[in-house]
Amino acid sequence: MRKSEINRRTTETAIQLELNLDGTGESSISTGCGFLDHMLTLFARHGCFDLNVKCTGDTYVDDHHTVEDMGICLGTAFSQALGEMRGINRYGDIILPMDEALILCAADLSGRSFLSYEFQIPSEKVGTFDTELTEEFFLAFTRKANITLHVRQLSGNNSHHIIEAAFKAFARVLAQAVKINEDFKDTIPSTKGVLI
Template sequence: MRTASVARKTNETDIRLSLNLDGTGKSTVDSGVGFLDHMLTLLSRHGGLDLEVTCHGDTQVDDHHSVEDIGIALGDAFAQALGDKRGINRYASLHLPMDEALILCAIDISGRGGYYDGLEIPTEKIGTFDTQLVYEFMEGFAKHAGLTLHLRQVCGRNSHHIVEGAFKALGRALRQAVAIDPRFETEIPSTKGML
């Protein structure tokens, strides 16, 4: 089983997170940020990841620290659960429709973390959620997971649909990229011999 647990405590957040890459898409999420709870539940379900998250953060200030630090903690858990990445597909790319929104997600579990953003979210808020925090979450996750992550908005006008499409697309792409290729299950998917 490819699993990991992370505890991350700062002056701003106290996070406990567990992840199973070979799960069934079950989640229990209490981030203190309602919209993020919804997005992480979708990520878990569409990624086939079992995910448990609790976060006590300084949301009286705003949601920034909680959202960013959960992205970092999830990235750390993802990297730990993958281990040496032996046998994984490594790459995945897909287009995911969410009503009028169409999102491209492409990832490479390269060991070189980076987020390359192409989302054009038309509103500053979704309910009380600051849409700038989508970038902060994705960047923290990608850097700490050690993966190259591209998200592109092909079309879309509803902010909720765009962001939801991005999280679902990420889940689906992660599911494909971490899957074991039975033809190469004992090999590192790189000519360098390591990722």
Template sequence: MGNSEITRKTGETKIQLSLSLYGTGESQISTGCGFLDHMLTLFAKHGRFDLTVECKGDTYVDDHHSVEDIGICLGMAFAEALGNGAGITRYGHIILPMDEALILAAVDISGRGHLEYGLEIPTEKVGTFDTELVEEFLIAFTRKSNMTLHIQQMAGKNSHHIIEGAFKAIARCLNMAVMIQEAYRDEIPSTKGVL
């Protein structure tokens, strides 16, 4: 438990991704989309996940396929690395400031993939990145990771700060949720006995 490697190849993308949940925040990210590289780098750092992502995608069309497929792969990696979830804390939450932006995030590693998305990003782009792709990434991630994620913007007008705050907040929540409780190492954190 704790490590995973995902390879996914479609007609639109080829992705290799490795994840260690209990790392130091080291990352090597090359997605073909500079803004996403930045977000995944800080995601790894703030979650203390070791993360490697290499994506070759049809970015000459746009970034949509690459962003969504990386979300799929990252979700698959979390699901694989968590195994049956024995011993994990399961829940995490944070209110995170990023300059004028304030983000609330909460996660439940529940076995049920669900996203409640409440970001109101004021611009259509940050640089060349289509800001609508943040939601697409998170939909793909939550579906494949089988997690419930609530992400809510409480304040903020700067698109970059809102998105960066969201990625940092999600990483911090996940770091809390995947932590092993030594006293319960062999227990599944659910009355059902499975997540």
């Protein structure tokens, strides 16, 4: 089983995270940020990843440190769970609708960190969540997971739907990319022979 555990403590957050890439979408999420909890719960469900998260952070300041550090920890967990990435599909892509929102997302588990993020989120907040933190989460994840990620809003005017569709698309793209390809299960999908 491709699993990992992360324990990360700073002066701003303390995070315990368990990830199983070959799960069933079960999750237990507590970050102190309700909207982020919702996004991570649907991320686990749509990716069929088992994800347990316990985070305490300085949310009395704002949600920035919690959101960014969750991206750091989840990206690190993915990298560790994948190991040398033998037999994976490596690539994933989707165009995902959610009501009026339409999201394009594509990933390459390349060993190279790059984020292309193109969004026009109409409101500054969804509830108490600062919508600009969505980019911070994806940036932190891609840096620590060492993946190339393109995520783009094609349409939409409801901030909640746009961000939710982005997390669903992200989960489904990762699920495609980490899936074991039975035709190549003993090889690393790169002419270099490594993906790190």
